Every structure is written in structure tokens, then in C-alpha cells.
Amino acid sequence: MLIQRAPDVYEKLRHLGGMATDDVLSPAERSDGVARPGEGWERVGPRGGVTPYAGVYKAAMPNGKRISLMRVMFTDHCIMDCHYCPNSYWVPRRRYGFKVDELARLFDEMHSRHMVEGLFLSSGIFKDPNATQERLLDVVEAIRSRYGFRGYIHLKVMPGTSTDALLEQSQRLGARLSVNMESPSAEHLRKVSTMKDFDNGIVAPMKRISELMQERYGGAVGQATQLVVGAADESDWDIYTRMRSLYGEYGFKRVYYSAFRPVQYTPLEEHPATPPVREHRLYQMDWLSRIYGYDAEELRPAFDTGGFLELRADPKLMIAMNNFEQFPVDVNRGTERELLRVPGVGPLAANRIVKQRAQHTITQRQELQAMGVVMKRAMPFLRFPGHKPTPAKQGELALFREQAATPAQPSRRTVDLHATHAASGCTSCPLNPGTCGMAA
Secondary structure, three states: OOEEEEEEEOHHHHHHOOOOOOOOOOOEEEOOOOOOOOOOOOOOHHHHOOOOOEEEEEEEEOOOOOEEEEEEEOOOOOOOOOOOOOOOOOOOOOOOEHHHHHHHHHHHHHHHHHOOEEEEEEEOOOHHHHHHHHHHHHHHHHHHHHHHHHOOOEEEEEOOOOOHHHHHHHHHHEEEOOOOEOOOOOHHHHHOOOOOOHHHHHHHHHHHHHHHHOOOOOOOEEEEEEEEEEEOOOOOHHHHHHHHHHHHHHOOOEEEEOOOOOOOOOOOOOOOOOOHHHHHHHHHHHOOOOOOOOOHHHHHHHHHOOOOOOOOOHHHHHHHHOOHHHHHHEEOOOOHHHHOOOOOHHHHHHHHHHHHHHHOOOOOOHHHHOOOHHHHHHHHHHHEEEEEEOOOHHHHHHHHHHHOOOOOOOOOHHHHHHHHHHHOOOOOOOOOOOOOOOOO
């Protein structure tokens, strides 16, 4: 008789630590584009990124500081039928799970050794949403009370959590909470899961958490969520509409976008993978809306008639090229809002320009470059002493359009890092500044 050895806590961490990330629960991608669950977690982190310690990942905090988080699932056993997920019941593989005490103790050990500064805790739904959420809260309660940890904990709230006491306790113990929405509407969610209830299981707990954050002092101060891009054949405009609602109505801090990749054995195994650049464009669109203040009408030109963002050029450039009458913007007279509409000018650069011109007239491109302006992108849209783009150059932008239309495809790892750095304004963004719409 073959006796299977029970995994120790470190084996569990190697497996479950590799499957928990802030915006996706997915194993590393193979060269054929099909994700095969449960392989290679000793060497690979989220989406193929190499990590020196299992379950330890760098994350950007809202203040721009980067800290090491223990990112881990309580268990990858799940009763749900999500067609895109490697943890769904479709996938025949060995499952792992922690006990409450051993996970709390493991976190304290890693924190005491200065390996991690915070925790990101997620889970598959192993019995029902409420029972799973109870176990997650038991872990966090032990970490807070027994081990005295007062730092950052990002706690997932299981879709379908319906007990108000569980939501209240989650808000009290977590620093940030997130219910994964996965699809932008109930109609889209029905295409990828027959078991999840969009309104009652996802939107309702989000709404209640938002109310708790407004009613209570202390505890979690922000919500986040994830949308899987391309699994339900949704358009980018569908995603934008939902994103705007989450930021506006519920005060979300972040919405994460995860390009769909088919998982072996699931109903969507043969569904085409979503290009990583589409995910990247959505982050750029999110940045324009949330940080730059673009409204829906301003963003419209970035979408085609089918509601999709142009993949060959970033949305800020597409919008600028569709509104030539607004350009060129005078560096020494334009408002900060007008400067922010110039490709190549980000929030930091726009603010520096306004402060600098209060001291003296800006006359040199070198000054603008020193302030963070990406001149290659900005020159056709800016005017300053000694430089005024000709109408022909401004109208045609042939070379500029050609260069913007054929950017190098960012790698999966680069897009992941880009999304992480975006929280701190892309100050150390791995993408080339010439193609980084979030940076400028």
C-alpha cells in the first residue's frame, strides 16, 4: 500500500505561498500559454517571477513604500466552479491547507526573523464562504492577539460571505480588504461561474464593508478587488464602467486587472489567452481616470467602436491625437490640468512645471527634461520660447505615431511589476518611460 506523506508547514508554504498574489490566483505560465496547476512553486513566484523565499513578495504601499509581504493561501481546496481558476473543482490535483495555529505561528516566525513586514491572506472556499472566512479570521485574530502584530494585513473576504459579524470582524482586524469581483457584471460572471451570485455574494459585502469603513474609526481603511480580463468576453468599456463605479460609489483604493490565461482541465482550457498588453492598457486607463482626473467623455476617444482600448498605442496618446485643437499647451501659461493632458507629462512633472515657472520663465527643453517630462512624447504637444510645433508636424505626427503604434510587447513579469509600482507613481517603473502611460 502506498502511504502518502503529510506535507510539513514549509512544503505547504512553498505551494500555497506561490499561489497567493494581490491580483490573481494562478500558477506560472508555460510556453504554450496554458497554465498547469501545482508545479514549480519552489522556484517560481506569481506568474513566473522568481522569489528568494517561498511566500515572500515585495508590494507597494499607498504611501509609496515597498515592503515584504507574506502572501499565502490558507488552502487551495475550493468547491467553486470558476472556469478560469486553477483552484476550482475542475482541476484534478493534490490540495494543500494550513491549520490555523501553524499558519499564525509561521507568520510570526517569518516576521520575527525580519523576512516579512506584513501579510496578504487569501483562500479557496473549502466548505462555504462563511466557514472559510471564519478560518481566515481565526488566523488573523491569532496573529493580532497572540503574537501582538499591529502591522499591515491585506485580508481577502470570500465572495458569498453573508454574516454581518464576519464582515465587521474583517474590517476590525484587516488593514485592507478585498472581495474579488472577477467580472464587471452579473451577466459576464454567469459566463464563467454558475455558483457565484454577483449582487448578493459580491456587491453586497463590498457595500457593507464600505459602510463599516465610514461608520468606524480604526481597522481597515480601504478596499480593493480583481477583474479577470478576457475570460467572459467583456469589453474594456464594460470594465471601465465598473471600475468608475467602484472608485466613485464605494471609495475603492485599487482595482487590479489580470489578463486571462487558460487553465488545463477547466471549461475555458481552449479559450484564447488575453494579451498582457491589454491588461497594461487597462492599468493606464485606470491611472488616467483615478490620478489624472479624466472623465468618461475625455476617455471615449481611447476606445474603438466595440469598446476596446487600442493595443498599439497608449490611451493618453490616442486621446491627445483626437483633440489637436487643445494643443500645443503653453508650458508657461497652461493650467496644471492642461499640462496633465500632454503625453509625456505626468503628475509629478506637471506640479514641478507650475512651481518652477512661478520663479522664472521656462525656456529650455533641458529644464523640462530635468523636471521629468518625456520630451520625445511631449514635444509635438508643447509650446515654449524657441519651440512651437508646426501645424503639419502636430497634425501628422507620422514618425511619432509609428513609434507609438509599434511598442515592444511588455513581458508578463514587466506588466506585473508595472502594476505594483503604479501605486507609488511609477517612480521605479520597469517599463520604458517612452511607453509608460502611467508615468506620463
